[in-house]
Amino acid sequence: MSTMLRLGRADHGRPMTLDEFLAGDYEEGYRYELINGKLDVAPAANFPEIAVQHWLYGRVNPYAQANPGVVKFVTMISRVFVPDRPDITAPEPDLAAYREFPTELPLRDIRWEDISPFLVAEVLSADDPNKALVRNAELYFLVPSIKEYWVLDTRQDTDRPRLIVHRRHGKRWRVYEFEGGSTYTTRLLPGFTLTLDVRT
Numbered sequence: 790m791s792t793m794l795r796l797g798r799a800d801h802g803r804p805m806t807l808d809e810f811l812a813g814d815y816e817e818g819y820r821y822e823l824i825n826g827k828l829d830v831a832p833a834a835n836f837p838e839i840a841v842q843h844w845l846y847g848r849v850n851p852y853a854q855a856n857p858g859v860v861k862f863v864t865m866i867s868r869v870f871v872p873d874r875p876d877i878t879a880p881e882p883d884l885a886a887y888r889e890f891p892t893e894l895p896l897r898d899i900r901w902e903d904i905s906p907f908l909v910a911e912v913l914s915a916d917d918p919n920k921a922l923v924r925n926a927e928l929y930f931l932v933p934s935i936k937e938y939w940v941l942d943t944r945q946d947t948d949r950p951r952l953i954v955h956r957r958h959g960k961r962w963r964v965y966e967f968e969g970g971s972t973y974t975t976r977l978l979p980g981f982t983l984t985l986d987v988r989t
Contacts, residue, residue, distance in 0.1 A: 796821070801830035807877045824924075826876025831917060837947040838912045842883045844987045845910060845941065849886060852981050859978060861890035868901040869909065871931050880928050882909040889934070905932055908977060910939035918944070926955055930962055936977055938962070945969070948987050 794809060797816035805813075810823045822829040834842070846865050853860035867885040871878040885906040891899055909929055911921040921940045929938045938955040945951065949969025955962040956975075967973050973983045 796828065796830075798830050800828050803828045807879075810877075820881075822881050823877050823879050824928075825874070825878050831914070831920065834912065834914065837943060838914065841912045841941055841943055841947065841950060841987060845884055845912075845983075848983055849884065849978075849981075852978060853886065856978075856980070860886050860888060861892060862887040867906070869906060869929070869932060869935075870902050871928050872933075873931070878928060880925055882906075882925075882929075883912050884908075884910040884939075905934040907934050907936050908939070909935055909937075910941065912950075913940050913942045913944065915944050918942075922953070926962060929955070930957070937975060949985055950987070952983070952985055 794813045795816070796803070796813045798819055804826055805823060805828050806826075807823065810821075810828065813821070815821055818833050820831045820833050822831075842865055846863065849860070850863045853863045863884065863886045865884055866881070868879045868881050869885065871880070879901070886908040887904060888907045890904060911925060913921045926938060926940075929935050936957050940953040940955070942951040942953060946969050951969055952967040952971075952973055954965045954967070954973065954975075956965065957963075967985060969985050971985055973985065974981065
């Protein structure tokens with residue numbers, strides 16, 4: 790019988806198996822991910838970042854419900870397994886949208902390891918901007934199903950965040966930036982418009 794690990798900030802960088810990670814007892818106030826077989830510990834998001842996460846979900850999820858042929862499932866809690874890595878790597882985006890989703894299966898039979906999104910998004914943390922802009926940009930590119938990766942940058946204006954779009958193009962991302970208050974459309978989501986103003 791395995792012992793449940795009590796984990797916190799001091800365990801950042803600790804080597805772990807997936808089973809240990811899933812069975813851990815985690816100190817509140819931090820965000821935990823398994824990256825390259827090691828525990829990644831970061832401060833939990835502050836309220837402004839969480840508000841932007843909810844705002845984005847509130848824009849994408851109604852579109853998904855109205856367009857199930859384009860998006861079958863949207864969630865603010867997910868785990869994206871990066872394939873072909875020597876050690877388990879599973880970043881957890883702030884939003885993930887799935888086009889291929891086993892809706893025919895009982896919910897108990899669906900595992901994060903078996904599904905993969907086509908769109909992911911992160912709200913950039915001012916405490917560690919490289920996590921979203923560098924680390925996750927590299928990791929999400931290694932997931933072939935992901936066609937776009939969005940980063941919402943609230944550092945200058947939380948109410949009108951900038952949007953940095955990573956769009957798959959051959960063997961690299963093409964990066965596009967949209968200022969707060971502007972609008973963004975994408976062929977991935979026909980008929981969808983995102984106005985970069987949290988107050989609207």
